[in-house]
Amino acid sequence: MLKRTPLFETHQQLGARLVEFGGWEMPIHYTSIMDEHHAVRNFAGVFDICHMGEVGVSGSGAASFLNQVLTNDIAKLSVGEGQYSLMCNHSGGVIDDLYIYKIGVENYLLIINASRIDVDVSWLLEESQTLKGTDTVITDLSEKLGAIAIQGPATAKFIDHCVDSFDRAPSGLKKNQITQGQFAEESVYLARTGYTGEDGFELVAPVGTIGEIWNRALNLGGIHGLKPAGLGARDTLRTEVCYPLYGHELDEQKTPIEAGLGFFVNLDKGPFNGRDVLVRQKTQGVNRSCIAFKMTDKSAPPRPHYSVWSDGQKVGEVVSGTQSPSLNLGIGMAYVPPDLIQPGTSIEIEIRGKLFKAEIVKKPIYRKAS
Template sequence: MAEPNTLEYTPLHDAHIELEARMMGFGGFDMPVQYSSIIEEHRAVREAAGLFDVSHMGEVEVSGPSAFDFVQHLVTNDAGKLYDGRAMYTVMCREDGGIVDDLLVYRRSEESYLLVINASNIQKDISWMRANNPMEADLIDLSNDLALLALQGPKAFDIAQPFVDKPLDDLKFYHFLEAHDGAFMDLDTAIVSRTGYTGEKGLELYVPADDARTVWDALLEAGDAHGLKPAGLGARDTLRLEAGYCLYGNDITDETNPYEAGLGWVVKLDAGDFIGRHTLQAIHTEGPARKLIGFVATERGIPRHDYPIETPDGEAIGVVTSGSQSPVLETGIGLGYVPNDPQYTEAGTALRIGGRRPFRIEVRKPPLHTSE
């Protein structure tokens, strides 16, 4: 955690203070962990809607005649499948297959893409992009110019629809609208994206930083009748963990590759000579040595980062990368790496979490909160 006097503020920092949020350092920013309680905010997202400030995330504009070639070279997924208004999830890797970061790629036009990266990796990622840009695409860091709000939950579209001039139900998953000339809250520019990190229906809204407070206040007011609550990073983490989504720095790092992390589906080996392709081809052929599993505790206990994963007999075989108490299941859940062997990775397999008070777990295929 960064020292308080080194933390940056998002454009919505004053709003969080006014709401008496509990704040803490995350990714170099002073961020709200919770406003009421993590469980209450988590359940609001699962049952109604929650509004998150995720303006700490970074945004990089890639433009010019070589924009596509650069994106295709940088990431493992196939940018050739994108079209205007389409987004994709992907990773960018080192030559040895290690994950530099996971990110979203938005195609705004043939010569304009927006890359959305993790807050803790902004400077590292931008340095990586600039060092791996032989085609000399134009790169502009927009991280300080844009705010990002996530409106997530089954009532999200009902809350946002009055502010959008097109039917949100027509907006497909991983598609987005460019809101120009008053199409979204009278803003000159905005991106309304059907994406999210909670496992629920929802939107991510990219707006100019100067307009963030207006958008935040308007959504909270409009959502009050729908059960909308402001939600902090605590609920964001338990929601993404129930959904089985990876967190950079925990479940994926530059020491993990996409195949072992269960992200082989974002590696398109026939998409061109992207960075790390040859190494990933070899891993795909041979199979990864380990695998990221999801699991649910079958007796009392909460798994924590770095706790050992063991066989029922107590043999250490892996390590927990993310763990918490599931507000939906009211039991411990987590993700962790074990050897890539069906005897450890098959759904329904009984294992245990080690430590001073070991407890039993069962391997589950995410999403964990809906698995039988």
């Protein structure tokens, strides 16, 4: 039985096409992926991300515990700030990629992938057992909290009115900052983050308020071009800017260094899970790297699991691939050996038994004209 978010009936009323994603029944699109993609790039879109998990970590031992299980450095966060981070196993493989916010002096909020909630929570609880004598409380809040993402250049014009009150005006936050607010006498969080490459906010609130917040956002954003947007546009938007998707660019056999996410691994902060492997990979190199590519031949869109070829040899596999609505050509990400990672390198993608030329490009594939 697939799980449904508090917005399920809203999606049905909006005429959404629903699909399975990570055990949830989610909208893939309402009108069309292209239409919603362009709405987010040019104006704004609102996404149901209630399927994502939320975990609270608090106590006097929370910071040192989190710095043990995550790759980025928690010490860099002040209250009201967040960062992207990775949770690795002891071999450096990625258990999940997540956002962590410092919402109090000893109080952190983790936003994790829907398909990884059970795995992550078990891992966090197991790992906390090994840190004896410290006070760390781990709480899975995923059933209690929902979230929506409002993304696009127009979002800052109306975000402040999407809640009743706030500690700091959301529109005044810098990227990765978070503030608390109130909606219908409930506490909510607004963070200036997202998964689209556009300016935008993620709003975390008790599940009972999500429907009303969604409706208020749609009402306020409508005159700015806001549209409801589904997972289809979420995928094309994040692929254009090369954000990883768990299960594609990342899994327990792939490391952040291989994935090209070394920026979010702090090797100087002291010991943490997977550090030995990650240090070795950073100094001695890796056998494969996640690169971005664009099709140079006219072809059908590249898709996950298609083979990558070079000089008559199969050298790797596409992990994400789609037609880029912004660039109007096939794009993707793939794992290839180290000799092929330089931008400009020619590769071939096997699409339905035929090889089509593609070129390695620098990440992100799409960059907003400024």
